[in-house]
Amino acid sequence: MTGHCARTASRGTGATRTRMLLALPLGLPLLLAPALSRAAEPADASPAETAAQSPLERTETTWRSIAPDIFPGQPIGAADGLVTLTAPARAEDAALVPLTVALTLPPGDPRRFKAVTVVVDENPSPVAARFAFGPDQKDFALTLRARVNSYSYVRAVAETSDGALHMTKAYVKAAGGCSAPATKDTADSISHLGEMRFRSFAASGRDEAQVQIRHPNFSGLQMDEATRGYTPAWFVREVQITQGGRLLMSMEGGISISEDPTFRFSYRPSAEPVAVRAEDTEGKVFTHTFPGGGS
């Protein structure tokens, strides 16, 4: 089942509904009389029952079909304790599902992390984003907010400096995230387009910072009730976050990143300012520089 706006689906009982649906349209009964009498016979003409496929089997099927497109020719290994993914088993809002990826190399491991790709199998555009790091990244955590369009595995695939891929996954029950209609908040995002916030959490004892970019991040799957068509996709395609010219994190994102893209990531405050550059699919570039939050 596709997840179009499934979160607004209600749960009427089939029996109640069936009793309420009384008659065929005027043109039908005469034409249908032979059909109704034939239906009393054994249903030897009925189509064969199709083998039921469990949702989990189905999502692995999806992964097998998309993995070669996302990582062509690359074997994908196990997480090996290098990458973990934390996701809600059941999302409270399918359009804003928090996903946390943590990357850790054991002491003495000479490798570094180059990138991590976040995939939502069942989304029409499964690659939510690819995040890349500076040259010496051994230990990194990142939280993003994503849209989940139907019950799906979410995967984090980390790439180490030796070129190997390490995958972990979590199953998320959420539906309708990509097609959830725009709201008053969306209009607010547009009127503040490209504004950013940067916050270091050092004061509360956590080596983390958060960047938020105001942008509607239209998925292209949301209906615009005024024009009766799909609102064209319009989203933040690239983000670079640097400090003193060093790359902290970059992102190449797609339509699965939630409205007002927000990233919380490992960060040690310093006196050097933090620069954030974002570019959207219309070629609009937004840049802001913030105090580094340290001394």
Place this chain on the structure above:
Amino acid sequence: MTQCPTTQGPMPAPATVRTCLRTLAAVAVLAAGLSAPARAEPPAEPPGYRLEPYRAPTPLTVDGVAGVSTGEVERLWRAGAVILLDVLPRPPRPAALPADTVWRDPPHDSIPGAHWLPNVGFGALDAATTRYFLEGLAALTAGNRAAPVVIYCLRDCWMSWNAVKRARAAGYTAVGWYPAGVDGWKEAGLPLVAVEPWHPASPEAN
């Protein structure tokens, strides 16, 4: 049904709170429905096509004609006596996606033998979608406007309601509406198969 914990996640956002409020309201409505002797009154038919969001409770009738039950549709289907049209929407690949973006159309399961005409049940159609709908109806009924047709999507889905109204307005005289749709079919334990959208046959294929 989504659940709203009492504590917020790492990044609380207004939209999250809003959804929780909406969910709580839905739960309240559901609870009221369970304790009350009857389900809430279904909405009346709008004067024209439904233009608001399509996932919402529907009236009992289209143009005053009541919908068809799962049992009726099953009998017609077993007898091969009806043309079944599924009108669940499917958004096209957004034009703004970079060319190398991996895209996979969401799969859709429907009644075996049904024809899927996506996006023809929105409240207003652009010219291309209107043409697709009329071409589909003409091809699948072999031009017989009295051919029995049943249109459906999901329960509480106005796509099928609009499409039934639209097909009748186009002159089809035996168009039934199956309001429980794929949801009702599945609940009755009837089979579903993966379907792909109907495409007009290309001239050279004929």
